[in-house]
Each structure stands twice: as structure tokens, then as C-alpha cells.
Amino acid sequence: EAGVAQSPRYKIIEKRQSVAFWCNPISGHATLYWYQQILGQGPKLLIQFQNNGVVDDSQLPKDRFSAERLKGVDSTLKIQPAKLEDSAVYLCASSLGLGRDKSYEQYFGPGTRLTVT
Amino acid sequence: SQQGEEDPQALSIQEGENATMNCSYKTSINNLQWYRQNSGRGLVHLILIRSNEREKHSGRLRVTLDTSKKSSSLLITASRAADTASYFCATGDLYNFNKFYFGSGTKLNVKP
Numbered sequence: 007e008a009g010v011a012q013s014p015r016y017k018i019i020e021k022r023q024s025v026a027f028w029c030n031p032i033s034g035h036a037t038l039y040w041y042q043q044i045l046g047q048g049p050k051l052l053i054q055f056q057n058n059g060v061v062d063d064s065q066l067p068k069d070r071f072s073a074e075r076l077k078g079v080d081s082t083l084k085i086q087p088a089k090l091e092d093s094a095v096y097l098c099a100s101s102l103g104l105g106r107d108k109s110y111e112q113y114f115g116p117g118t119r120l121t122v123t
Numbered sequence: 124s125q126q127g128e129e130d131p132q133a134l135s136i137q138e139g140e141n142a143t144m145n146c147s148y149k150t151s152i153n154n155l156q157w158y159r160q161n162s163g164r165g166l167v168h169l170i171l172i173r174s175n176e177r178e179k180h181s182g183r184l185r186v187t188l189d190t191s192k193k194s195s196s197l198l199i200t201a202s203r204a205a206d207t208a209s210y211f212c213a214t215g216d217l218y219n220f221n222k223f224y225f226g227s228g229t230k231l232n233v234k235p
Contacts, residue, residue, distance in 0.1 A: 037221045043226075047227055047228075048126075048211050048225035048226050048227045049166070049211075049225045050225070050226050051222065051223070051224070051225075053220075054221065054222055056221070061219065061221070061222070062219060062222055063130075097165075097166065099166075103221050104142060110154060110156065110171060110215060110220065110221065111156070111168045111171065112156075112158075112166075112168060112213075112222075112223070113168070114165050114166035114167070115165070116165050117165065
């Protein structure tokens with residue numbers, strides 16, 4: 007089965023510019039996650055979707071970050087305007103999300119490495 | 124914060140030795156997972172243990188969970204150079220079963 011796809015893989019922007027990341031989860035996975043991983047740290051959840059609805063966005067800096075999951079499949083994460091501290095790897099993950107053991111397993115994409123200068 | 128904390132932060136062993144890393148967390152959980160991250164394959168799920176389980180095995184991996192101490196350990200037996208990676212525990216939120224908090228990871232280096 008195809009894995010989680012993300013693009014672009016790398017992005018370099020200047021502060022105050024905008025950037026968007028795209029994610030295509032594994033087919034049939036109801037739950038989609040966006041994580042931010044700063045170098046040397048573990049992934050930090052930004053937003054969690056169940057189908058096309060937001061379940062948790064408590065750690066999403068909503069003044070500059072936005073995300074959507076149209077039709078419950080693909081998702082985009084946008085940063086506008088970017089700050090230096092946004093430099094990180096942005097990981098997308100998906101899971102079956104059915105409330106049973108195997109469904110908790112998250113499948114991660116390769117990530118997008120963002121550098122803000 | 125419910126985020127788990129791994130210990131040690133870094134571990135260096137010889138091939139063939141066993142590696143043990145620990146995870147501590149602060150609030151009650153639904154389940155706990157361990158993930159591995161290396162540059163070649165990204166973040167990969169290793170094993171899940173539910174809050175009512177005490178031990179689980181998968182190949183060379185053994186995970187224990189002590190909910191009274193709010194801690195878990197991951198043992199990798201007969202380590203290989205290919206096990207070199209960062210290992211993260213992810214604790215499952217008690218009320219949002221699909222929400223997980225990742226720790227800061229243990230960086231394991233297995234020397235050939």
C-alpha cells in the first residue's frame with residue numbers, strides 16, 4: 007500500500023513570507039495529524055483531523071498557522087507569516103482512527119524541512 | 124504536560140548488546156507506543172501496549188508498562204548496527220484515544 011505522501015520535501019523562505027505544505031494520507035485512514043518537530047526534540051502535535059473535522063488544535067498557533075482537510079482526504083498546512091522559530095520539520099501522519107489497537111498506529115510521511123531565514 | 128520523557132537522552136553500545144530505554148509520563152493514559160526515527164525511514168511505529176497490559180513482545184523488542192509508576196521501558200535484545208536511531212515513546216490521551224504526546228527521544232548508537 008502507498009504510504010503517506012508529503013510535499014515539498016524542503017522549503018527555504020524568509021521571515022514574514024508564507025508557505026504551504028501538502029499531505030496525502032493512506033487511503034481509508036480517517037485520522038490525520040500534523041506535527042512540528044524541532045531539531046533534537048520529539049514531534050509536537052499541531053492539529054488532528056477526524057475525517058474532515060478538527061478534533062484537536064489546542065497547540066496550533068492560530069494567529070499564523072491554519073490547516074484544512076477538504077473532503078476528508080488531502081490536507082494542507084499553511085504558515086502566514088513565518089517566523090524564525092518556525093524552522094522545523096513538519097510531519098504528516100495518518101491512522102485508521104477506529105478506536106481499536108491497530109487503528110492507533112500512526113503512519114508518518116517523510117516530512118517537509120522548513121528553514122526560515 | 125502529559126508528554127513522556129525518555130531516559131537516557133543518548134546511549135552508545137556495541138553490536139550484540141542489549142539496549143534499554145525508559146519513558147516516564149505524568150497523567151493517566153489509554154495506551155503507550157514506541158516509535159523509531161532514522162534518516163532513512165523516518166518515523167516508524169514499533170509496538171503498542173495498552174494501559175491494562177504489563178508486558179509485550181515483538182521480535183527482539185520487549186516493552187513493559189508500570190502504570191503505578193507511570194513509566195515504560197523498551198528493551199532491544201541482540202542489537203544491530205541497523206538499530207541505530209532515535210526512539211520515542213508516545214502516550215495516548217485518556218479521553219481522545221487518537222491523540223498522542225511524544226517524548227524527546229533516546230538517541231541510540233550501535234557500534235559495529
